[in-house]
Amino acid sequence: MTYLDPVPPRFESGTSYTLGFWVLQHGTHPFEGSMNPVGLRLTRADGKTMEFKGIGLAEAAHYSASVVVPKGVWKVEGIQGPFQPYAVGTLTVPGALRINPLPPGQADMIAQTEQRYWGDVRPPGFKPGTTTPAAEMPAASAAPVVTVTASPPPPAPASDGGVPAYTLLLAAAGGAVATWAVLGLPAARRRRRAEDEPDRTQEDTIVISG
Structure with missing residues (x-):
């Protein structure tokens, strides 16, 4: 069976309308097989027929179709896949859509x-269904915070007498400089003095020509 969602109160020729509808097996539940094709078929008294393809919506067995209908009186049918078309009602353009009454006992069955x-979104006349709440996901535990503490640098090794090694190195370097100052400086002065004195060897030599 095909049930229409609430429709506009009036239809005009050449105007586009979007109609929602439900295609239910036995008029009570979605068909578990392949429901194809699905749509609305309009047939005028002169034999002119128009079909509007249904587009599946988010809800099970729920479809929509956009229609533009010329003037006239049209028989409206639901195209229901492998099942016979269902007579929905009569549309007068310009005018209104008159829905056919449900078969006897169908309202009680629903x-x-x-x-x-x-x-909340359901076929007209149906009670809200029971829904199963989604299982709550456990809260994600926070990642552990790892604190890294830098170790202080190790102290410099001390000599046997308790004096740090770098102190001994500085003392040795200072001693070497002092030794150079004592021994090297006088020698340098003597060399400089020798260079400054004139060479008297040539002055003391007498050349006698023969």
Whole structure:
């Protein structure tokens, strides 16, 4: 069976309208097989026929179709895949859509059926379905914080007498400089003095020519 969602109160020729509808097996639940094709078929008294393809919506067995209908009186049918078309009602353009009454006992069957397929968005006349709440996910635990503490640098090794090694190195370097100052400086002065004195060897030599 095909049920229409609430429709506009009036239809005009050449105006686009989007109609929602439900295709249900036995008029109570979605068909578990392949429902194809799905749509709305409009047939005028002169034999002109128009078909509007249904587009599946988020809810099970829920579809929509955009229609533009010329003037006239049209028989509206639901195209229901492998099942026979269902007579929905009569559309007069310009004018309104008159929905056919449900088959005898169908309204009682809908009221007594406990449905589990739809929530707030559901076929007209159906009670809200029971929904299973999603299981709560455990809260993610925070990642452990690792604190890294830098170790202080090790102290410099001390000599046997308790004096640090770098102190001994400085003392040795100072001694070497002092020794150079005592021994090297006089020698340098003597060399400089020898260079400054004139060479008297040539002056003391007498050349006698023969």
